Amino acid sequence: MRMPPPDPTTMSRKPQIVRALRKIVPGEGVIAEEDALGAYESDGLTAYRQRPLAVVLPSQTSEVAAILRFCQKEGIKVVPRGAGTSLSGGALPLADGIVLGLGKFNAILDIDYENRCVVAQPGVTNLSVTRAVEDRGFYYAPDPSSQIACTIGGNVAENAGGVHCLKYGLTTNNILGVQVVLMNGELIRLGGKHMDGGGYDIMGLMTGSEGLLGVVTEVTLRILPCPEMARALLLGFPSNAAAGDCVAAIIAAGIIPGGMEMMDRPAVHAAEAFAHPGYPLDVQALLIVEVDGAACEVDALAKRVRSIAQDTGAVSTKVSESEEERLLFWAGRKSAFPAVGRLAPDYYCMDGTIPRGRLPQVLDEIGAMSERFGLRVANVFHAGDGNLHPLILYDANNSGEMECAEAFGAEILRLCVRVGGVLTGEHGVGVEKRDLMETMFNEDDLNQQQRVKCAFDPQSLLNPGKVFPTLRRCAELGRMHVHRGKMPFPELPRF
Amino acid sequence: MVSIFEPTTVDELRQIVAGAVAEKCPIEVSGGSTKKGFGRPSETDAVLGLGGFSGISYHEPGELVLTAGAATPVQEIESRLRAEGQMLAFEPAYLAPLYGTPAESATIGGTLACNLSGPRRPKSGAARDHFLGVKAVSGRGELFKSGGRVVKNVTGYDMCKLLCGSFGTLAVMTDVTLKVVPAPTATRTVLVFGLGDDDAVKTMGEMLGGPHDISGAAHFPTSLASGFVPTASDSVTALRIEGEETAVLARAKRLEGSIAIKGDTALLGDAESIRLWRAVRGLAPFVKTRDEIIWRLAVPPGTGARIVGKIAQTLTFRVFYDWAGGLIWLAFAPVPDAGAKAIRAVVEEVGGTAMLVRAEDRVRNRVDIFEPLGDALRGLSQRVKESFDPMRILNPGRMYAGL
Numbered sequence A: 001m002r003m004p005p006p007d008p009t010t011m012s013r014k015p016q017i018v019r020a021l022r023k024i025v026p027g028e029g030v031i032a033e034e035d036a037l038g039a040y041e042s043d044g045l046t047a048y049r050q051r052p053l054a055v056v057l058p059s060q061t062s063e064v065a066a067i068l069r070f071c072q073k074e075g076i077k078v079v080p081r082g083a084g085t086s087l088s089g090g091a092l093p094l095a096d097g098i099v100l101g102l103g104k105f106n107a108i109l110d111i112d113y114e115n116r117c118v119v120a121q122p123g124v125t126n127l128s129v130t131r132a133v134e135d136r137g138f139y140y141a142p143d144p145s146s147q148i149a150c151t152i153g154g155n156v157a158e159n160a161g162g163v164h165c166l167k168y169g170l171t172t173n174n175i176l177g178v179q180v181v182l183m184n185g186e187l188i189r190l191g192g193k194h195m196d197g198g199g200y201d202i203m204g205l206m207t208g209s210e211g212l213l214g215v216v217t218e219v220t221l222r223i224l225p226c227p228e229m230a231r232a233l234l235l236g237f238p239s240n241a242a243a244g245d246c247v248a249a250i251i252a253a254g255i256i257p258g259g260m261e262m263m264d265r266p267a268v269h270a271a272e273a274f275a276h277p278g279y280p281l282d283v284q285a286l287l288i289v290e291v292d293g294a295a296c297e298v299d300a301l302a303k304r305v306r307s308i309a310q311d312t313g314a315v316s317t318k319v320s321e322s323e324e325e326r327l328l329f330w331a332g333r334k335s336a337f338p339a340v341g342r343l344a345p346d347y348y349c350m351d352g353t354i355p356r357g358r359l360p361q362v363l364d365e366i367g368a369m370s371e372r373f374g375l376r377v378a379n380v381f382h383a384g385d386g387n388l389h390p391l392i393l394y395d396a397n398n399s400g401e402m403e404c405a406e407a408f409g410a411e412i413l414r415l416c417v418r419v420g421g422v423l424t425g426e427h428g429v430g431v432e433k434r435d436l437m438e439t440m441f442n443e444d445d446l447n448q449q450q451r452v453k454c455a456f457d458p459q460s461l462l463n464p465g466k467v468f469p470t471l472r473r474c475a476e477l478g479r480m481h482v483h484r485g486k487m488p489f490p491e492l493p494r495f
Numbered sequence B: 001m002v003s004i005f006e007p008t009t010v011d012e013l014r015q016i017v018a019g020a021v022a023e024k025c026p027i028e029v030s031g032g033s034t035k036k037g038f039g040r041p042s043e044t045d046a047v048l049g050l051g052g053f054s055g056i057s058y059h060e061p062g063e064l065v066l067t068a069g070a071a072t073p074v075q076e077i078e079s080r081l082r083a084e085g086q087m088l089a090f091e092p093a094y095l096a097p098l099y100g101t102p103a104e105s106a107t108i109g110g111t112l113a114c115n116l117s118g119p120r121r122p123k124s125g126a127a128r129d130h131f132l133g134v135k136a137v138s139g140r141g142e143l144f145k146s147g148g149r150v151v152k153n154v155t156g157y158d159m160c161k162l163l164c165g166s167f168g169t170l171a172v173m174t175d176v177t178l179k180v181v182p183a184p185t186a187t188r189t190v191l192v193f194g195l196g197d198d199d200a201v202k203t204m205g206e207m208l209g210g211p212h213d214i215s216g217a218a219h220f221p222t223s224l225a226s227g228f229v230p231t232a233s234d235s236v237t238a239l240r241i242e243g244e245e246t247a248v249l250a251r252a253k254r255l256e257g258s259i260a261i262k263g264d265t266a267l268l269g270d271a272e273s274i275r276l277w278r279a280v281r282g283l284a285p286f287v288k289t290r291d292e293i294i295w296r297l298a299v300p301p302g303t304g305a306r307i308v309g310k311i312a313q314t315l316t317f318r319v320f321y322d323w324a325g326g327l328i329w330l331a332f333a334p335v336p337d338a339g340a341k342a343i344r345a346v347v348e349e350v351g352g353t354a355m356l357v358r359a360e361d362r363v364r365n366r367v368d369i370f371e372p373l374g375d376a377l378r379g380l381s382q383r384v385k386e387s388f389d390p391m392r393i394l395n396p397g398r399m400y401a402g403l
Helices: A007-010 A015-022 A034-040 A061-074 A126-136 A152-158 A203-206 A240-252 A265-275 A293-310 A324-334 A335-342 A354-374 A401-418 A434-440 A443-458 A474-478 B008-023 B074-083 B108-113 B160-164 B196-210 B222-228 B245-258 B269-283 B300-312 B336-352 B360-367 B375-388
Strands: A054-057 A077-081 A097-099 A109-111 A117-120 A175-181 A189-190 A215-222 A229-237 A259-266 A284-294 A316-319 A348-349 A375-381 A387-394 B002-006 B028-032 B047-051 B056-060 B065-069 B087-088 B132-137 B143-147 B171-182 B186-193 B215-218 B236-243 B264-268 B292-300 B318-322 B329-333 B351-358
Touching: A007 A443, A015 A054, A034 B318, A034 B360, A054 B186, A061 A077, A061 A097, A061 A175, A077 A215, A097 A293, A097 B375, A109 A126, A117 A126, A126 A152, A126 B375, A152 A215, A175 A203, A189 B375, A203 B160, A203 B196, A203 B375, A215 B292, A229 A240, A229 A324, A240 A259, A240 A284, A240 A293, A240 A354, A240 A443, A240 B008, A259 A265, A265 A284, A265 A324, A265 A335, A284 A293, A284 A324, A293 A316, A293 B245, A324 B143, A348 A401, A348 B375, A354 A387, A354 A401, A387 A401, A387 B318, A401 A434, A443 A474, A443 B143, A443 B160, A443 B375, A474 B318, B008 B028, B008 B132, B056 B074, B056 B087, B074 B087, B074 B108, B074 B215, B108 B171, B132 B160, B143 B160, B143 B171, B160 B336, B186 B245, B186 B269, B196 B215, B196 B236, B196 B300, B196 B318, B215 B222, B215 B269, B215 B375, B222 B269, B222 B318, B236 B245, B236 B269, B245 B264, B264 B269, B300 B329, B329 B336, B336 B351
Parallel strands: A054 A097, A077 A097, B002 B047, B028 B047
Antiparallel strands: A109 A117, A117 A215, A175 A189, A175 A215, A229 A284, A229 A316, A259 A284, A259 A375, A348 A387, A375 A387, B056 B065, B065 B171, B087 B171, B132 B143, B132 B171, B186 B236, B186 B264, B215 B236, B215 B318, B292 B329, B292 B351, B318 B329
16 A cells, blocks of 8 residues: 655654654653554554554643644644544554544533533543433434444544444434644634534534544534334345345335344354354345334334335344344344454455445355455445445465455445445545545546645645545645636527 | 526536636526525626526435436425435425525525525434535536435545535535435324423423434414414424324324423324424415514524523514424514624524524625634635635625625
8 A cells, every 4th residue: 555655854853743742742642662653553454554653642622733733834744543443544654644642532521411412522432422321311323333442533534334324324414513623723613512503514524534634622412312112123035135125125115224234144154153143044144124213113113024024035034022132133243243253364344335226236246256356255234225344354374365355345346336336335435445536536526625625734734645546736736727718608598 | 787607518517617717707506596585695797597407317216315406496306205205304494485486496406505404303414414415516617526326425525515505605516416215104293382482492302302203393482373383372382203104193192291391282183284394394474574584593402492582682573493492583673783793692602503594685795694703714614615616706705705
């Protein structure tokens, strides 16, 4: 993976830079020793490693502002980092850049039941928001599978999803306000405890911007009352196509389940061996469909889903009879990644989104690719929203296998785009999918995105080398070619 | 003399914008021309009519997405979806009649450009939440796209969010893709009569925080109640439940039973419910009083009644609450500065925003439409505008003077 070439001048100024950072964040808040930097050299995409110049761990918004102001003045690159769970290399350090870790911003500042929101610092973990409000019957809806570890700031940067987003939305649909420090050190507040205040939706733009536009130092999250009841159904099918038909039929019947997950045969077997949730092993595809809402509604919905499944060829159907059983059904799915991880020394988790209807075709083609590349693959799929997670199994100790897995992955993502989908549903582009951006966007598309970046960070110091395949200078992007002469459209109707 | 351009292809559109850049001729971007009275008055001598970009080009019910030309009438989209048992995932507000223009002319592009969301907002999200993909021509005359036709997508910056609510000041949208959802087959509305504003806001908050899955919560004080519920002689608090026939009645009954502050209650069936919430979406009692100033306040929902009480110390107005108190609509006879100073002082205190939705042109020229921006955010907004439209060709000054 090609990263922007390190600037030797910056590298040689490390001692002065560290000294300046220590003035801003005293004590142990600046890490500069080579050994200690090792802990920050990678994120959830462990194939890529790079030690940063230094790591700075501020605990005040004013410190974040001072650090960014200093870095902008001195032309030093900055890589923001939450818990470092990114699966696309979003927090991969740069040799000539500092890592700005937000881990010390780990307080929940306000729980406001009257306005049904929580104000949290970015280093608060996703799950701890729900933990803080569940005794009052509330929860925070986005639930990425890394929710024990991943942080709210990272969730905003990546627009994290989870298994419930078809019904309850992604991070972008569940935040009300953010406080952001811009690269020039300016502090802005967007939104608050109200909804849709007007003005440019810069909060919406920031969400999912992968740390390229600003550093979030506070987030106001919407909390929802827990559904009164939820039931999960385990539905086994003799083919991927039949399971796909069932998904389509459920939606056609006007049902939006709280969650609708699909696993293929290898994933089902791995999950069963790992977590023993009681999955049927004689099926080619398994659906977990969760219906939630008022008790009187849930039983009727579960019955309808079961009958739809039977009509579309389900060979086994099971409805959870208790909360324990419902959680057990999910336990298998939630442990699918580590479970599949036991099947091979290494696995590569992909993330693309496709139109739901293309699922059987895409799974067939992935199967063919698996044979061609000679690597096994297991598929888990957020069937409700079309988000596919093929897990490619490989062994990094076999020379060339990692490269082969990456090539396989890239081909899956190109397939996603070809059938009308996108490169990433919830893991972000990062460094991983950066060089594939041109399969989805043309030069004009990417130029406009980079011009927006220039509005926030004209020197391209914030997380450079991520998302965009080529770094363009803002001056060059801003140039405008104005045609001389008259309006070139005399033939158009003009009244 | 005003020039009107009506391109029918993206190439023509690009040429027009490029030509406007060359001649430094700002253009007004216009869909159905229904909301010219919203935002600051246009500062242009040329109009870019987008009627050529109309029609639903893609709707696959099983995929829960719909793609349409930006100038497709919202009502055309809604009736197509209704025929398939679906609806837009957000509930558009109908502001057009407030300006004396026909609701049926309002376009999906205009609705997105103003980020107009109706009563279902607290449960289901805003227009911005369900705007999945866009094709647009920037103020540089370049066509670009963002997003896609799938629900879940974090590939590149979410430009849809930025264009939503940008009043056509950044780019001219040509095609938009939206999320759609199955429509409920039954609707009931629980009415509670006689609650004061405080009790009503408290009750709506409690009910929204409970297990009732409420899809609309509005309060109409006595002076406006009959404008929404014709038989009402007292204040009305309305809570909407949607879903399937059998469950909806049971849920509505249970909701009725769990309201702690007792007033007389009533239950509206499908037809009456639909009429009521349509009136809320269209601000029905404000339509005929064309000379009245209208403000829209977005506030932390629990503070709604308190804010209105404070503003009432300096202004006399008609008011109703939507979004369980989080959205306040005020209408009153013209006063100097349209009441901006008094309203903004109170709203800022609780961390909300005030938007001037209707006033005469000369007033909207002088009074900020949106919450005034601080220096940092103003600078950033200016740079964002320049990144799309460096020559300020598209709808200059429609949102903020000088931007």
